[in-house]
Amino acid sequence: MALALDVKADEGMWMPAQLPTIGKALREAGYKGDPKDLADLTKAPLNAVVRIGGGTGAFVSSDGLVVTNHHVAFGVIQYNSKPDRDLITDGYVAPDRAGELPANPDYRLRVTVGFDKVTDRVLAGAAGKTGRAYYDAVDAASKALVAECEKEQGYRCSVANMFYGRDFYLVKQLELRDLRLVYAPPRAIGNYGDEIDNFVWPRHAGDFTVLRAYVGPDGKPADYSPDNKPYHPPSHLQVAREGVADGDFVMLAGYPGITYRHRTAAEFADQIEWRLPASVEVLKQLQDVIEDQGKADRDAGIKYASQLQSLKNGIKRFSGELEGLERSDAVTIHREDEAAMLAWLATQPDAKTLKPRIDEAMKLIAAGKDVRERDLLVGLLSSQTQLMRGALAIDRLAVERPKPDAERESGYQQRDEELIQSQLKQAQRRYDPRVEKALVTALVTRYQKLPDAQRLPEFDAVFGRTAADLAKTLDRVYGATKMGAEAERTRLFKASPADIAGSSDALLVAAHKLQPALLRIEDERKSREGDLLRLRPAYMQALIAYREKQGKAVYPDANSTLRVSYGKVTPLVARDAVTYAPVTTVAGIVEKNTGKQPFDAPKPLLDAIRKGDFGQYADPKLKAMPVDFLSNLDTTGGNSGSPVLNAKGELVGLNFDSNWEAVSASWMYDPRYKRAIHVDMRYMRWLMDKVYPAPALLKELGVPAETH
Amino acid sequence: MALALDVKADEGMWMPAQLPTIGKALREAGYKGDPKDLADLTKAPLNAVVRIGGGTGAFVSSDGLVVTNHHVAFGVIQYNSKPDRDLITDGYVAPDRAGELPANPDYRLRVTVGFDKVTDRVLAGAAGKTGRAYYDAVDAASKALVAECEKEQGYRCSVANMFYGRDFYLVKQLELRDLRLVYAPPRAIGNYGDEIDNFVWPRHAGDFTVLRAYVGPDGKPADYSPDNKPYHPPSHLQVAREGVADGDFVMLAGYPGITYRHRTAAEFADQIEWRLPASVEVLKQLQDVIEDQGKADRDAGIKYASQLQSLKNGIKRFSGELEGLERSDAVTIHREDEAAMLAWLATQPDAKTLKPRIDEAMKLIAAGKDVRERDLLVGLLSSQTQLMRGALAIDRLAVERPKPDAERESGYQQRDEELIQSQLKQAQRRYDPRVEKALVTALVTRYQKLPDAQRLPEFDAVFGRTAADLAKTLDRVYGATKMGAEAERTRLFKASPADIAGSSDALLVAAHKLQPALLRIEDERKSREGDLLRLRPAYMQALIAYREKQGKAVYPDANSTLRVSYGKVTPLVARDAVTYAPVTTVAGIVEKNTGKQPFDAPKPLLDAIRKGDFGQYADPKLKAMPVDFLSNLDTTGGNSGSPVLNAKGELVGLNFDSNWEAVSASWMYDPRYKRAIHVDMRYMRWLMDKVYPAPALLKELGVPAETH
Structure with a gap:
């Protein structure tokens, strides 16, 4: 059932320069x-x-x-x-x-x-x-x-x-x-x-x-x-002398990393209907491969433990994002909103210049679907392998090193070489030939089943087109390569482009043969990005004008520049009949405490809680010592540590996490579920005053201790 | 930290005859x-x-x-x-x-x-x-x-x-x-x-x-x-036409099974400090034994699956009860309350007659500690084994059958023989000699470590006093017995007392040798119970008088007779910042639904929810269709199906469960956590009206359907 949802309420990562424009809303919210x-x-x-x-x-x-x-x-x-x-x-x-x-x-x-x-x-x-x-x-x-x-x-x-x-x-x-x-x-x-x-x-x-x-x-x-x-x-x-309570205005400034809020409806649909489920499916297969191999060979299991954990984290995150976007009915909402926007645009004088560019952008985005399966698999082949990835990087360095540093592809500049070398070293503790062959087999077998339109001649030449070809190739390549030895990888990393091109190492030869396909994919991507850079502004211009007509401002998607959000301290109704209050108290520390990591609160803290000397730091309404609080502020990765300010602009908290239901917020802000988690400055001050005292520090912060 | 807790608020499983006595409180609560x-x-x-x-x-x-x-x-x-x-x-x-x-x-x-x-x-x-x-x-x-x-x-x-x-x-x-x-x-x-x-x-x-x-x-x-x-x-x-909301008065009538609320402080301490942890420990050992044996022998694992599940349920329940009683600080509260009661009693004229009997009761209760470990183990030996238990039952029947039926021990009367026979049959699917020997070994090994004061000569004679004796005995007894065969068990069940006494089956011989110890323990228990029946009324009389002085009435502990509780619809603050609202709605059915058992709501229900035709059944405040509701009514096992009535005495719900935090309520009603879960009659009526229609039935219930 499609929900009538005002996705704009309290949403926004505003550029500071935009704040005077939305000043009325900001003041009405309580600033x-x-x-x-x-x-x-x-x-x-x-x-x-x-x-x-x-x-x-x-x-x-x-x-x-x-x-x-x-x-x-x-x-x-x-x-x-x-x-x-x-x-x-x-x-x-x-x-x-x-x-x-x-x-x-x-x-x-x-x-x-x-x-x-x-x-x-x-x-x-x-x-x-x-x-x-x-x-x-x-x-x-x-x-x-x-x-x-x-x-x-x-x-x-x-x-x-x-x-x-x-x-x-x-x-x-x-x-x-x-x-x-x-x-x-x-x-x-x-x-x-x-x-x-x-x-x-x-x-x-x-x-x-x-x-x-x-x-x-x-x-x-x-x-x-x-x-x-x-x-x-x-x-x-200025650190605030008073705390916040349910319903209070708060604002936050910080450097959110990346969001996709203003993508087209087709991109939302692609993300929800294909990319997230497809990624979960293939990552789960890789997880199974590693787990099966790890059962058969304990040593291999240990080598791949870190990669396995990272796959699991990816699966969890993608699944959570998918669950959230489905719960928010993001596809329907964006389709309807975009259709309304385009219908409105058709009645505007701008339509003549904007519409053709929007159409071209949408065609380009739709065309991305034609090779999306292939691009996903090729990307995983060079990120989820150890030796293969090393060989591809060494071969690519041979392409980039002859260029002036400024012209080298980002990721292969002088500043990046240290990272590449450390990955080549790490392979020693993270590589097992049987596991890598099994991972490559899983990915290339999927590739082999793709329709001809997604085929790469270089991949077909190296891996063949049948399971038997693939098995033979991998046995040969991984049997013959000397790159399993750290010294050999180090030697190749330092070798000249001519030496790399002339190497007869089976894996390096294979990487060298695959490289033109990867460079072609990269070129296609940049070409597409170039066109989207040229065309998307038309879509944004139409969207901004449409929102203006609706009386709404539009913030740019996050890009690690300073942004400001505003909203309020507010509970979370997580599920039917389940409400989480927006302020936690030290009673919860005692409840959760098991004495074992990670619920092993230090004795001085437990003693201080038992003693109950909370003084001015206690919340006057809750009559309890606050710890963390919850708001509907709009945040994403990069906002860690962002100051949370009250209506007077004083520091009341530091942002440090989001709730699980908000993991899809990089695509869509759903006011029912999007929450940010902050540590309460009263808790910080109480710790500095009564538990691990730092009176000089409190004085410097302008909020002197009670007890000194 | 001991909490100042009024354990009496909303607590009570009242005998109907007591209700006029507490009529003022009942009316003040909203009746x-x-x-x-x-x-x-x-x-x-x-x-x-x-x-x-x-x-x-x-x-x-x-x-x-x-x-x-x-x-x-x-x-x-x-x-x-x-x-x-x-x-x-x-x-x-x-x-x-x-x-x-x-x-x-x-x-x-x-x-x-x-x-x-x-x-x-x-x-x-x-x-x-x-x-x-x-x-x-x-x-x-x-x-x-x-x-x-x-x-x-x-x-x-x-x-x-x-x-x-x-x-x-x-x-x-x-x-x-x-x-x-x-x-x-x-x-x-x-x-x-x-x-x-x-x-x-x-x-x-x-x-x-x-x-x-x-x-x-x-x-x-x-x-x-x-x-x-x-x-x-x-x-x-009469089924109510209107529903309930947060804070509304409700009452409930039903047949609660058993509670221990008025036990002495020493019995609370024994339960919390010894019985629950000790039971969890030994049941966990039995669980380990079955799981280890099941790993080694898949067939044995299957045979003991049901016993394993029941052990796990017991462990979970005992652990939950322990956790709850500790959270409620039951020992401290009861010690302090009882001490205050006894101090008050000392100032009363009744003290002269009551105090000596209370002292005697307390001495008797304290003496129970002397053999509690032994009694726990002996009890488990005849409940957690299959063949041993069968042999003990057959031997006991030989003792009881010659008596007139009315004088036979309860559990061994004619009416009970069918159950005994069906247990003897079930052993066919539930018995494996290696597992039973391992279980007996675990229990008797614990017995062998008990101090001499808890020793039973018959047990020492049968099992010996060392691990080697025990192993030899069990190998011999289980090697020789023919009771592993169902036909033999059936034959023995039907055999005359004389035939049983004369049997040379190794297991039956062992059971026959152990029996006098069991009969002696039973006799000691009844003797103790007789004395407590005689003495506890003095404790109760003092307690009732003390509560009367406090302005409070006392209900008798539950015993499967009709009782009435009253209280209100109320949320549960389960943990710091976590509040569960007292009424759930059909939205939660959709949220929980996975399409797989047990969250596989039928299509007609999901369709009806989607359609949203809730008519008069929707909650006017929540503007949503209610499903279940929560109250602080005092309930225990046996209250399943109890009618929940509103202030006018109309039927608004049926009790069907408690929350996990309330599992300790058989000993102590903690108003912070004790909740009862009821199905809302509005949900029943909506299902009967709109989902699986039964218009004639609704008419007979006096709440005719909207749509017919």
Whole structure:
């Protein structure tokens, strides 16, 4: 039954510049500030929100204190742990500034300082072009802009594509390289519940950590040095003195990674009706292959344990996404919405220019179906194998290395070689010839059953067209190759392109024969992407105009740039008669506690809960000590550590997870199920005040302890 | 942390005669009728509430219609199912009265027609006696009362013991023997969710069935005959036209089996600190034994599958009970309450007569600890074995058969012989010598480790005192016995006491040698029970007086007599931030539906849900079609099928299960967790109106269909 669902309520990952446009809605939702003050992400308060270690963080003091998630800072904690100083287990409270511990040297924090529209410059060379030429023109212009921007020392730049090629922005970020650990709770607080509670609400983790950013004596980014000084950020957030309750306005700023919300109805249907079920089916087959082989050979089972776990995670995630999109009836909703949009467009003067480009885009998208099975299998062949993938990478490096670095394919540039080499090394612990042959057999057997239109002559030549051909080939290739030896892989990785081309190693010869097909598929993909970059803006333009007519604004799909969401603290009605309240309390820590990992709350925490000295931190309505809270804020991967603000713009929480029902939100925001999970700043403050005291830190945060 | 818990709120399985006493509370809770009208369980409306097939039911028309649970009437449905008429799968709607299908001949319905206090007669012969003599006097007087009462044809009588020997009642019940199936939903409605949803809330089962009681043309109980006429009950309940909502008053009448709420604090401690954990430990060992043997021998595994399942159920139940009692902090609460009661008693004039008897009772209870390990093991030896148990039963029959039937030990009377014989038969499919030897080894090895004080000379003589003795004995006994053959067991079952005594079968000889120990344990138990029957009333008298001082009434522990509970429709806060609403809707059926058993809702139901024609049956607040509801009514096993009434005394639901958190309620009612699960009469009526129509039936129920 199709549900009458307003999918727009509380949905939105807004570019800060859009906020004044939706200012009325924002104020009606409860925001007390002036939406105009949020329009510039390079000014306060949004420039307090930073990229850090793959997630988001926020400055919370003028001396460079940053809060983010425990799991975002986990590498820093791990780096500082030693057998005799186990900070993972014990947590860490820096006794003073001198006691703040340097992060791993590759840990980075980026402050966005520039965000400029560069659409004209990016598209200047693309005008009049199509396909691969359009793609290359955009790529070259973007690379040039980045190179120019990064000439200034201490900055990282990138070009962000908004609305699928309609607008381009040059993002300039100050990159700080000296971060230090100030305060971390023990793992059994920061990651209470671990994998078992992952994606689970009600949740009881204190998923926060406090770091401090340092710069050189000259105030510029610098590697760690004892002479460095705390960084003075252009602005910082104020930790709230009060907490939130069911129904309260909240907003969040962060760097969400990628969403597909504005894809066409056909792409939704493809995702739901084919891609997700097909991926689950083939990944399950690979899982079976590994499990069967692992039963027969315990040693092989151990070698593939990590790949098996990653397959299982993929299956779980894809299944959850499929379940969610089906539950939300996404295909019907998007088909009906798109049909209405196109019907409306037909009555508009713009139709004449937009419609032909939309039609062309849709034809292109439909054509993607013709080879989708083949592309899925070819992709898995070079990601789910160890030696085959290594041989393909070595052969591809021989193609790329002769080019100037800037022109090398991304993934095969100088900066990527270290990763390729480490994968070649890892194969030693992850490769077993029988398992790899069984995996290749499973994938190529599926390939062999595809219709002629999806056939690749190079694949047919290498693997043959029958099961017998395939078995013979794999026995021969894996029997003869010397790439099973780590020394040989290392030698080949370092060898010259001429040596690679002339190699007689059976597997490398096979990879070399397959390579032209892979390059052709890549070229086709880029050509298609080039055309979609050219055509999709017409679809977006029509959609934006249609929404405007409906009185609604459109945010661009997420692309790791700073976005703002707003919504409210709200319960989750997960199933018939099952309601999850939006605030959890320390009582739940005691309930879940088994004394065994991951439900092994530290004794000081349990003692403090038993003691019940919650002071000002207790929730006045619940009359209990809060831990985490739930909101309908629009988030996705990358939003880890995002500051959650109240109506006055004060920090009330840190985002750290979503509920399982929301795993499909990268495609569709369903207001019934989409929730984000945040750690409550009251819990953080109580821990800092009463459990693992850090009075100086609380004072610096502007929320002094009760008890000191 | 001990919780300040008012364990009395909404707790109570009241004898109807007590209701006027607590009338004020009943009216304050929301009851609109006169509590005095509920005082006599042989008058309307309570005489509409009947015992049926091991559960409870209620008359709902003047022509003898009875509603009860689908699971209470399951045997009737099964009995009427044939390969070409699968009523379990399809359900049944009788086309007319002639189409009502006779129940299995042993299916019974009992209407309580007499409930008279007989304390004086029961205790007359016991005065001045102690121990076994007290027990026997009570037993003989009770049996005499029953025999006298049952002289009248068509009645079943029993003596009910209230307050542990303080009061005795003679219960007289009219027994109807011709029940017929009128309306049953398909299994996938009546038992939607089956084992997976057992003890689960939120629940979505339509656990109801309608039967009709028939009597002979003379109006008296009769076996099935086509000439029989519908029975006209003395009263019947009226199905409500409106449903219930969160917070509404509800009450329930039924035949709860057994509770232990008024046991002493020492007995609570024994249950929680020893009996439950010890039982779980030994049952788990037996489970391991069967699983290990089953792995080694697939055939043996199959033979013991049913015993294994029953062990697992026992472990689950005991673990749940333990978990619940610990969560409720039952030991502390009862210790503190009992200590306060005894302190108060010391200030009362009664103390002089009561205190010595209470002390004596407590000493007796404490003494039970001395042999509790032994008694647990001996009990399991004769319940968890097949051939050993059979040999013990045959040997015991030889002891009992020479006595007049009325004097034979209960369980070994003529009426019990059929059950014993069927167990002896079943052994054919359930016995494997290696598994039985392993089970006996596990139990006797534990016995051998007990201190001398718990030793039984007969057991030592048969099994020896070392592992080697035991192994040798079991090899010899199970190697030589011919009881593995069904024909031999049948022969022995029919053999004379003299033949049994003279048998040289190794297992029977062993059983014969063990028997005196078992008889002695039985005698000790009865002697102890006799003394407790004599002494516990003093404890109860003190407790009742103490509660009276607190302004509270005391109900007797449940004993399968008619009781009334009252309370309200109410949600369950199961864990921190997890709330289960008290009314489920058909949306949950669709959510849970997988198309596979037990979540395989029939197509007509799914179609009707999709169609959404819920008419008057929809809940006005939820704007949805209700299925089941939850209350805090006080129930236990035996309450299945109990009618749930609203404030006006109209039928709004049928009780059919409890939540998992309430599994410890046989010992303690914790108002935070004790909930009862009921099927909503609106769901029943909607099914009868719109899904599997039975318009004549609805008319007879006084709630005519909308659509006919």
